[in-house]
Amino acid sequence: MEITGKIIAVLPPQGGVSQRTGNAWKSQEYVIETHETYPKRCCFRIFGEDKINQMNIQLGEEMTVSFDINAREYNGRWYNDVSAWAVNRNIQPAPGVGVAPAPGAAPAAAQTAATAPFPPAQEPADENAEGLPF
Numbered sequence: 001m002e003i004t005g006k007i008i009a010v011l012p013p014q015g016g017v018s019q020r021t022g023n024a025w026k027s028q029e030y031v032i033e034t035h036e037t038y039p040k041r042c043c044f045r046i047f048g049e050d051k052i053n054q055m056n057i058q059l060g061e062e063m064t065v066s067f068d069i070n071a072r073e074y075n076g077r078w079y080n081d082v083s084a085w086a087v088n089r090n091i092q093p094a095p096g097v098g099v100a101p102a103p104g105a106a107p108a109a110a111q112t113a114a115t116a117p118f119p120p121a122q123e124p125a126d127e128n129a130e131g132l133p134f
Contacts, residue, residue, distance in 0.1 A: 003042050004064040005034040007057055011043075028052050030084075032065055044082040055087050064088040 009031035017024050026049040034040045044067050046052050057063070066086040071078050 001069065002064055002066050003032055003034065003040075005032045005039075005062070007031070007059055007061045007063065008033045008041070009043075010057065010059050013052065015049075026052065030057055032063075042082060044084045046084050055084070057087065061089065 007030055011029040011031075013026055013028040015024065015026040025047070027045050027047045029043055029045045031041055031043050042065075044065060046055060046057075064087070065084050066088070067082050067084045070081045070083070072081060073079075
């Protein structure tokens with residue numbers, strides 16, 4: 001799965017030593033926000049110090065994150081794990097998204113409304129009509 005947006009939070013790294021293998025581990029979580037009309041946020045995790053350093057995700061970056069979702073059960077409750085496996089920084093903004101208009105340019109609807117007479121011009125009445133709406 002993929003999600004495209006802006007990194008809005010970089011959480012502190014977590015680490016420890018595996019009780020099973022005795023090896024050290026490290027993971028870090030990030031929050032990405034989409035650019036939709038109603039933005040969505042997704043917290044994802046990168047596991048492994050080498051991958052964290054390789055991806056080098058910074059606050060404010062625009063990117064597409066490829067990830068897998070997996071659920072696990074603990075004490076009768078289920079938890080989702082969103083694990084990123086790749087990031088792509090070479091994204092183009094969608095048409096009309098994140099693109100600022102040229103300075104001094106007003107949207108077409110605003111220009112039309114500004115140049116239209118107020119109140120709107122009335123069409124000439126039909127000579128045969130009595131002015132009744134029915």
